[in-house]
Each structure stands twice: as structure tokens, then as C-alpha cells.
Amino acid sequence: xxxxxxxxxxxxxxxxxxxxxxxxxxxxxxxxxxxxxxxxxxxxxxxxxxxxxxxxxxxxxxxxxxxxxxxxxxxxxxxxxxxxxxxxxxxxxxxxxxxxxxxxxxxxxxxxxxxxxxxxxxxxxxxxxxxxxxxxxxxxxxxxxxxxxxxxxxxxxxxxxxxxxxxxxxxxxxxxxxxxxxxxxxxxxxxxxxxxxxxxxxxxxxxxxxxxxxxxxxxxxxxxxxxxxxxxxxxxxxxxxxxxxxxxxxxxxxxxxxxxxxxxxxxxxxxxxxxxxxxxxxxxxxxxx
Amino acid sequence: xxxxxxxxxxxxxxxxxxxxxxxxxxxxxxxxxxxxxxxxxxxxxxxxxxxxxxxxxxxxxxxxxxxxxxxxxxxxxxxxxxxxxxxxxxxxxxxxxxxxxxxxxxxxxxxxxxxxxxxxxxxxxxxxxxxxxxxxxxxxxxxxxxxxxxxxxxxxxxxxxxxxxxxxxxxxxxxxxxxxxxxxxxxxxxxxxxxxxxxxxxxxxxxxxxxxxxxxxxxxxxxxxxxxxxxxxxxxxxxxxxxxxxxxxxxxxxxxxxxxxxxxxxxxxxxxxxxxxxxxxxxxxxxxx
Numbered sequence: 001x002x003x004x005x006x007x008x009x010x011x012x013x014x015x016x017x018x019x020x021x022x023x024x025x026x027x028x029x030x031x032x033x034x035x036x037x038x039x040x041x042x043x044x045x046x047x048x049x050x051x052x053x054x055x056x057x058x059x060x061x062x063x064x065x066x067x068x069x070x071x072x073x074x075x076x077x078x079x080x081x082x083x084x085x086x087x088x089x090x091x092x093x094x095x096x097x098x099x100x101x102x103x104x105x106x107x108x109x110x111x112x113x114x115x116x117x118x119x120x121x122x123x124x125x126x127x128x129x130x131x132x133x134x135x136x137x138x139x140x141x142x143x144x145x146x147x148x149x150x151x152x153x154x155x156x157x158x159x160x161x162x163x164x165x166x167x168x169x170x171x172x173x174x175x176x177x178x179x180x181x182x183x184x185x186x187x188x189x190x191x192x193x194x195x196x197x198x199x200x201x202x203x204x205x206x207x208x209x210x211x212x213x214x215x216x217x218x219x220x221x222x223x224x225x226x227x228x229x230x231x232x233x234x235x236x237x238x239x240x241x242x243x244x245x246x247x248x249x250x251x252x253x254x255x256x257x258x259x260x261x262x263x264x265x266x267x268x269x270x271x272x273x274x275x276x277x278x279x280x281x282x283x284x285x286x287x288x289x
Numbered sequence: 290x291x292x293x294x295x296x297x298x299x300x301x302x303x304x305x306x307x308x309x310x311x312x313x314x315x316x317x318x319x320x321x322x323x324x325x326x327x328x329x330x331x332x333x334x335x336x337x338x339x340x341x342x343x344x345x346x347x348x349x350x351x352x353x354x355x356x357x358x359x360x361x362x363x364x365x366x367x368x369x370x371x372x373x374x375x376x377x378x379x380x381x382x383x384x385x386x387x388x389x390x391x392x393x394x395x396x397x398x399x400x401x402x403x404x405x406x407x408x409x410x411x412x413x414x415x416x417x418x419x420x421x422x423x424x425x426x427x428x429x430x431x432x433x434x435x436x437x438x439x440x441x442x443x444x445x446x447x448x449x450x451x452x453x454x455x456x457x458x459x460x461x462x463x464x465x466x467x468x469x470x471x472x473x474x475x476x477x478x479x480x481x482x483x484x485x486x487x488x489x490x491x492x493x494x495x496x497x498x499x500x501x502x503x504x505x506x507x508x509x510x511x512x513x514x515x516x517x518x519x520x521x522x523x524x525x526x527x528x529x530x531x532x533x534x535x536x537x538x539x540x541x542x543x544x545x546x547x548x549x550x551x552x553x554x555x556x557x558x559x560x561x562x563x564x565x566x567x568x569x570x571x572x573x574x575x576x577x578x
Contacts, residue, residue, distance in 0.1 A: 069502075077502075077503070104499070104502075104503055105499075106503060106505065109479065109482075109483060110496060111496050111499040111500035111502075111503050111505050111506070112495065112496060112499045113498075113499045113502055113503065142462070142495060157489070157492045158492060158495040158499070159489070159491040159492045159495065160461075160462070160491045160492075160494050160495050161491050163461050163462060164453075164491055164494075166461075167456040167457070167460055167461055168456070170460070171456055171459070171460060172449075172452050172455075172456055173431070173449070173452060190398065193398075194398060197488055198488065199486055199487065199488055199522075199525055199526055200446070200448070200522075200526030201490050201491070201522070202448040202449045202450050202453055202490070202519070202522060202523055202526070203446045203447060203448045203449075203526050205449050205453075206401065206431060206447040206448065206449050207399060207400050207401060209402075210393070210394075210400040210401045210402045210447070211400035213358075213366075213393075213400075213402055214366070214393055214395060214400050214402065216395065216400050217400070230491070233488075233489075233490070233491060234491055236488055237488055237489030237491070237492050
């Protein structure tokens with residue numbers, strides 16, 4: 001198959017570029033650390049030139065934080081409900097690169113935004129990896145819960161779960177207590193049980209320190225317990241009972257979320273996030289040919 | 290009145306030494322930044338010598354983090370329920386200084402600890418500044434909710450509210466958004482309303498960023514909104530409806546908690562925390578004469 005275009009998943013800390021065939025097949029993947037935080041405004045033309053030299057002088061479509069006010073060129077958010085057709089209409093073009101807008105939500109007093117996750121979610125639906133009515137979970141520094149209805153993103157919520165864990169591990173009173181490995185096990189599950197539906201997360205977090213001081217939590221299990229607390233609170237923030245959650249993740253973090261989702265009385269299935277991204281951006285490319 | 294003893298409130302970052310008369314009157318107060326974090330294990334004898342040179346060669350009683358495993362000499366926790374008599378029996382003596390133990394709680398899966406706050410709370414009751422059955426709130430880096438029943442500390446919970454605000458302001462995705470002044474007003478009260486009883490605090494926190502990006506929250510109001518979220522979640526973690534909360538605090542932070550406590554359907558009254566500490570430590574001194 002011959003290369004037709006280049007798709008870029010350009011996030012905060014990482015970048016993945018995919019050489020794509022016209023039928024959506026991924027021919028080559030290039031991954032590096034040239035995320036938005038590693039680049040200055042003037043670096044982007046050179047970055048694009050390097051990618052063209054590597055992957056060929058082809059049309060490019062980029063999604064993620066590259067389209068934010070901290071990235072290359074701001075692509076204004078599309079308000080939910082949003083589907084791939086809405087996104088395709090609002091691509092922002094700069095130097096031969098089409099930048100995908102993010103999606104925003106204003107619902108009563110709630111405000112939320114996403115950039116990049118929308119391509120994965122809508123791509124999963126477009127590729128038949130998930131149904132057109134589905135709930136997605138995208139664990140990471142900022143976990144997204146995304147509701148898709150009739151193939152459109154209709155609601156979503158971002159939880160700062162990974163970031164809170166990193167802040168607590170790196171600074172403050174719990175620093176030095178959370179350096180152990182985070183793994184599924186009794187401590188993680190105790191944390192999930194404490195965190196699920198908790199209205200007192202700032203209290204539960206201090207209990208990590210108190211339980212270690214009082215000897216009811218082993219120091220080496222503190223990181224798993226704290227991670228369980230935060231992931232439990234994250235999962236418990238959603239009304240999941242009896243639902244199926246499509247986890248756009250793989251590896252250890254996906255496994256931890258699957259455990260917490262099961263503890264909340266729901267079930268989960270994994271969707272390959274890279275395949276979902278490729279499918280979504282392929283559909284965007286088709287919509288704009 | 291002649292000086293009878295020296296009381297020291299020796300915390301993590303601050304230290305207050307009070308020259309006390311036998312009847313509990315405070316004759317002199319010395320305040321400095323020689324908290325536990327500023328000192329090494331070997332610094333304490335010299336610190337005590339300096340205090341004696343300033344305030345006189347008198348018996349000394351010290352409470353707070355000075356008795357923790359990060360302080361001078363560890364004074365093991367007394368398990369709740371605890372009153373001043375229990376604390377007096379368990380003073381740890383080192384080089385002429387009596388160190389007050391902290392209080393611990395193990396209740397089901399909940400663990401909590403305090404050091405120093407117990408003297409304020411029980412002192413407030415001993416001095417008649419609050420009744421023998423009362424709920425206390427001690428705002429700060431780690432806010433304590435303390436239930437006193439029949440003059441004994443029977444239950445308490447620590448919320449990492451101030452620390453979470455400081456972590457979010459100093460690091461991560463909200464850093465740079467929370468540098469404004471925190472003050473009561475519509476933004477703070479909106480935050481309190483969002484945070485009270487919230488099961489999704491990690492989601493609510495991300496809304497600060499989204500609301501600023503989408504223009505529904507003015508950047509200069511973001512700090513007040515975020516503080517309202519955290520204080521609202523803190524206050525909402527307790528079952529307060531119709532209760533009276535004794536606030537061991539003064540100044541701006543006490544005012545913010547009073548607003549949030551009112552929003553939770555409760556009322557609050559302020560107790561002077563320095564007077565309460567002096568009363569508590571005076572009673573401990575009397576009990577051990």
C-alpha cells in the first residue's frame with residue numbers, strides 16, 4: 001500500500017506520527033518526546049520539516065495540545081455535542097498541516113475541555129471498536145470520562161487523578177511515603193473501597209500518613225493504597241453501576257482502572273487507543289478530501 | 290504576677306513560647322519561625338537554653354510536632370478517647386522539658402493523628418470557651434475536625450485542604466492560575482457550592498482550568514473559586530446540618546470557613562486559639578505539679 005497522509009497525535013509530553021495508507025492502514029509509527037512542553041512557538045515549522053523528511057511530503061493532520069494556546073496554532077474548541085463531521089469542518093490549516101480542534105462542554109455550572117481524546121473516542125466508534133452509544137474512560141494524568149450518544153460526544157468530565165498522585169508523591173507531607181511501586185493487591189483494593197463515592201477525599205488522603213504512623217498500613221504498600229484512593233474516587237465520581245466502560249488504555253494503569261470499575265459494580269473492556277486514534281484521524285482525512 | 294512556667298506551642302513551621310503565671314495568665318509571648326522543619330535533632334538543647342535565657346529558668350511544657358518522629362523526642366500518641374488527664378499521665382520528659390503526646394484514632398478502617406491541636410481543643414473546654422460536648426474546626430495546612438464528648442476527644446478527621454491548595458498553586462496544570470488573592474465573594478461562594486458534598490473533587494478541580502479557558506470564570510477569580518471548592522469539599526465531608534462549629538482560628542481563613550459552614554446549613558463561633566492553647570497547657574501544668 002502506498003502512503004497517503006501523515007497523522008500526528010501531538011500531546012503535552014509525547015508525540016506519535018503515523019504514516020497512513022488511504023484505506024486507514026498504519027504503515028509506520030514514529031514516537032518521540034517532542035510534545036508541546038518541549039517546544040517553543042518557533043520550533044514547529046522545523047519539526048514539520050523533519051517529519052516530512054522522514055515520512056514523506058504528504059498531507060498532515062495533527063490532533064492534541066498542538067492546537068492549544070500552548071501549542072503551535074490555536075484551533076478553537078467545538079462545543080459538545082460533537083462528531084467527526086463537526087471536527088472536520090473546523091480544522092485549522094497552517095503550513096500544509098490541518099489541526100483538529102478540541103471539544104468543550106458548558107453544562108449548567110460545569111465546564112470542561114479536551115484536545116486529542118476526541119479523536120480516539122470517535123475513532124473507536126468509527127472503526128466499530130465500540131458502539132455508537134458508549135461510555136469511555138481514558139486514564140492518564142488527566143483521566144477523561146466521555147459519553148458518546150448516537151456517535152456524538154455529548155458529555156465528558158476530566159479528573160486530575162494522575163496529576164494529584166504525582167503532586168502528592170513529589171511534594172508535601174506524603175512525599176517520601178509514595179515512592180513504592182503501585183500494583184493491584186489488598187492495599188490498592190482497600191484504597192479503592194475507601195475512595196469509591198467518598199465525599200471526604202482530602203481526609204482520606206491524610207489517612208495514608210496516619211495509617212503508616214500507626215502501623216496499620218505497611219510503608220511499602222502506601223503508594224498502592226493512595227493510588228487506590230485516587231482511582232477509587234475518580235471511578236466513584238461517575239454513575240457506573242451495571243454499565244460497560246470502554247477503557248482507552250492498556251498496560252498497568254488500564255488494569256488498575258479495570259479493578260476499580262469492577263469494584264464499582266460495572267465492567268470494562270479495553271480498546272486499543274492507537275488503533276482508535278488512527279481510525280479517527282483516517283475518517284477526518286476522508287471527510288476533508 | 291510572677292512567672293511560674295513556660296509553655297511552648299512548637300509546630301512544623303512556627304513556634305510560640307508563652308511565659309505563664311501560676312493562675313494561667315500569659316505574661317509574655319515570643320513567636321518565631323524555629324519550627325520543627327527548621328531544626329535538626331541536635332539543635333533542641335541549644336534552642337531550649339536560648340528560651341531559658343530569654344524567659345527564665347522555669348519548668349517547660351511543649352506540645353506539637355516537637356514530640357513527633359521529626360521533632361526532638363517522640364512522645365507516643367495517646368489513643369482517643371483522650372482528655373487532659375490522660376495526656377498529663379503520658380508526658381515525656383527530656384532535659385527538664387515535658388513533651389505532650391499527640392492523640393491517635395483507629396476507627397474501623399480510618400486512621401488519624403494530631404499533635405498540638407489536642408491542647409487547643411481541650412484547653413478551650415477547660416477554660417469554658419466551648420462546652421464539654423462540641424465540634425471544633427481548626428483550619429490550616431491540615432484542617433482538623435474534632436469532636437469532644439464529655440470533655441474528651443472522641444473522634445477527629447484531618448483534611449489536607451490547605452496543602453492541596455498549595456500543591457495545586459505551586460505545581461501542575463493549575464499553577465499560574467491560582468496566584469490571585471483568595472477572598473470571600475461570588476467566585477468563592479460558587480466554589481463552595483460546587484465543592485460541598487462533591488463526590489468528584491478531582492473533576493471539580495479541572496473545571497477551574499476549563500472555566501478560565503472557556504471564559505466563564507475570570508482569571509483573577511480562579512484562586513477564590515478553587516479555594517471555595519477545596520474548603521467546600523472539606524466542610525462537606527462532615528455532617529454539619531444544624532450544628533454549631535467552634536472555629537479555633539481567626540482572620541481571613543476563619544472567615545472563609547465560616548462562610549462555607551453557613552452554606553452547609555450550620556453555624557460557627559470563633560474561639561481564640563492562643564487563649565485556648567494557654568488554658569490547655571496551664572491545666573496540664575496543674576495536673577502534673
